[in-house]
Amino acid sequence: xxxxxxxxxxxxxxxxxxxxxxxxxxxxxxxxxxxxxxxxxxxxxxxxxxxxxxxxxxxxxxxxxxxxxxxxxxxxxxxxxxxxxxxxxxxxxxxxxxxxxxxxxxxxxxxxxxxxxxxxxxxxxxxxxxxxxxxxxxxxxxxxxxxxxxxxxxxxxxxxxxxxxxxxxxxxxxxxxxxxxxxxxxxxxxxxxxxxxxxxxxxxxxxxxxxxxxxxxxxxxxxxxxxxxxxxxxxxxxxxxxxxxxxxxxxxxxxxxxxxxxxxxxxxxxxxxxxxxxxxxxxxxxxxxxxxxxxxxxxxxxxxxxxxxxxxxxxxxxxxxxxxxxxxxxxxxxxxxxxxxxxxxx
Amino acid sequence: xxxxxxxxxxxxxxxxxxxxxxxxxxxxxxxxxxxxxxxxxxxxxxxxxxxxxxxxxxxxxxxxxxxxxxxxxxxxxxxxxxxxxxxxxxxxxxxxxxxxxxxxxxxxxxxxxxxxxxxxxxxxxxxxxxxxxxxxxxxxxxxxxxxxxxxxxxxxxxxxxxxxxxxxxxxxxxxxxxxxxxxxxxxxxxxxxxxxxxxxxxxxxxxxxxxxxxxxxxxxxxxxxxxxxxxxxxxxxxxxxxxxxxxxxxxxxxxxxxxxxxxxxxxxxxxxxxxxxxxxxxxxxxxxxxxxxxxxxxxxxxx
Numbered sequence: 001x002x003x004x005x006x007x008x009x010x011x012x013x014x015x016x017x018x019x020x021x022x023x024x025x026x027x028x029x030x031x032x033x034x035x036x037x038x039x040x041x042x043x044x045x046x047x048x049x050x051x052x053x054x055x056x057x058x059x060x061x062x063x064x065x066x067x068x069x070x071x072x073x074x075x076x077x078x079x080x081x082x083x084x085x086x087x088x089x090x091x092x093x094x095x096x097x098x099x100x101x102x103x104x105x106x107x108x109x110x111x112x113x114x115x116x117x118x119x120x121x122x123x124x125x126x127x128x129x130x131x132x133x134x135x136x137x138x139x140x141x142x143x144x145x146x147x148x149x150x151x152x153x154x155x156x157x158x159x160x161x162x163x164x165x166x167x168x169x170x171x172x173x174x175x176x177x178x179x180x181x182x183x184x185x186x187x188x189x190x191x192x193x194x195x196x197x198x199x200x201x202x203x204x205x206x207x208x209x210x211x212x213x214x215x216x217x218x219x220x221x222x223x224x225x226x227x228x229x230x231x232x233x234x235x236x237x238x239x240x241x242x243x244x245x246x247x248x249x250x251x252x253x254x255x256x257x258x259x260x261x262x263x264x265x266x267x268x269x270x271x272x273x274x275x276x277x278x279x280x281x282x283x284x285x286x287x288x289x290x291x292x293x294x295x296x297x298x299x300x301x302x303x304x305x306x307x308x309x310x311x312x313x314x315x316x317x318x319x320x321x322x323x324x325x326x327x328x329x330x331x332x333x334x335x336x337x338x339x340x341x342x343x344x345x346x
Numbered sequence: 347x348x349x350x351x352x353x354x355x356x357x358x359x360x361x362x363x364x365x366x367x368x369x370x371x372x373x374x375x376x377x378x379x380x381x382x383x384x385x386x387x388x389x390x391x392x393x394x395x396x397x398x399x400x401x402x403x404x405x406x407x408x409x410x411x412x413x414x415x416x417x418x419x420x421x422x423x424x425x426x427x428x429x430x431x432x433x434x435x436x437x438x439x440x441x442x443x444x445x446x447x448x449x450x451x452x453x454x455x456x457x458x459x460x461x462x463x464x465x466x467x468x469x470x471x472x473x474x475x476x477x478x479x480x481x482x483x484x485x486x487x488x489x490x491x492x493x494x495x496x497x498x499x500x501x502x503x504x505x506x507x508x509x510x511x512x513x514x515x516x517x518x519x520x521x522x523x524x525x526x527x528x529x530x531x532x533x534x535x536x537x538x539x540x541x542x543x544x545x546x547x548x549x550x551x552x553x554x555x556x557x558x559x560x561x562x563x564x565x566x567x568x569x570x571x572x573x574x575x576x577x578x579x580x581x582x583x584x585x586x587x588x589x590x591x592x593x594x595x596x597x598x599x600x601x602x603x604x605x606x607x608x609x610x611x612x613x614x615x616x617x618x619x620x621x622x623x624x625x626x627x628x629x630x631x632x633x634x635x636x637x638x639x640x641x642x643x644x645x646x647x648x649x
Binding site for chain 1: 497499501503506511514515516517518520521522538540541542543544545546547550553555557559590591592594599601603
């Protein structure tokens, strides 16, 4: 693979996807500390919101330590060069949240839908484009649809006004060949001015390999997290990816030692648990389940005595999609009752 | 003379057709007119085949027949954009309007919670909220009738096949309207609504989760009894409304996990989200009809 001089825009997820791993409890000081470190390291884009995007605050996904307004209001004024992005999932957040984010100085809106349901994003993508924001369409759980379906949905988002389309491996399920095929088709068929992005999770240990495959196939933006802080086994660890890109002489614009230090000195110390491919995170990738289900499944295991692995495999079998966290407790209750009945019969 | 009130359905799409099939079974409502805008539409043809008068001239095509056919109630299954005009024209002629669009110019109606009140007041326009609202607000109300609910949150998951283009184009309307009705009808101080569209095949049956945060420690026995009683009330018009799990109590959190299977009249059984709207709309008209028949309300005078 030859990526020499290839330009790659990196986008840090630690303060948004990382919120999942922190049960949305990152403090304002920690956010500012990480974001300023990333800014100094040359990170061009940093995402900041509740893990489930603007308006994600809920019983279902978790109440955060601070509101989106407070996080964005704390981080944005401290940025010298980095721009801040916000995620928005139609059905959870609304255009009111989008306007609030714009007013606080958010540069990039990423409108996320399940990979087959892009048509729910028309009003949000349309408004962001109209407000002349950097507007991204974010197709989640992209392993669940064919490359042709992903392209069809990407074209919808492009038609609503998105200037960048992401193929998002929310479950960390994809292997590099699949990334190559999907990103390659998007790059070949979308408007040449539309940028392509890839967002990976490390649940099968493939985040770096998949991100390289994405760049090679034509992706311009790559998501990752400093220290990997993200849902499941985390996102593509950016300090690692930067070192790899450095070795491959790609044009990434990041200071390697500085981002290594942000990871080690500013992020790792506040992790609640090591971000690694443990048994349950591996199950997410293997079964193709939305990465933020991890901690919910582990809590349900503790409360109802059904293993997280059994829950996650069943959730995968049922074809659950991003946002269906409420299914986890429901399923744990049903499975624990069924097991109690079976025991009673013996 | 029949006790049934005569009705018109505006909008011969999936909702309008399902409503028509249900109405043929009703003891209180008699379908007479189906109103569309496209003479070639399948919906109008279906209605004709079922022996219903049709017009493709929109509501204006219905107006000359309202008095002679004694139309007393109309169901609007079109869109929020045209509802206000439809409602104004028909209200002027003394027709009660059941609004199945997100327009919500009249008060929200969730039958087991506040229908009796609307019928007593002879509200001339009532709004059926949203599918997610019909499925979940009875549960929020079941809790708030026992004790104060400071926060009510509902998560509605519907199959991709049952989410129509109107919902998709303006999904914010769903979240806003439903959250508003969780407060106004459900009785929560603050409401939140989330909708998820799932493309799994075969399509999943509509699922709903309701979380309430109570002000004080929840009275588990009283809430459990209230929830079960409310489920029975909804089952009177939606037999496939089921409490799958719960109420679960966790600190001040009370959670109910629901499934809504439709009757499969015109819409498939998995589309409980659409079925609960048509069933609730019809139930609402029936209550007006019952109240008129027993003399507790007097319908607008017609010379």
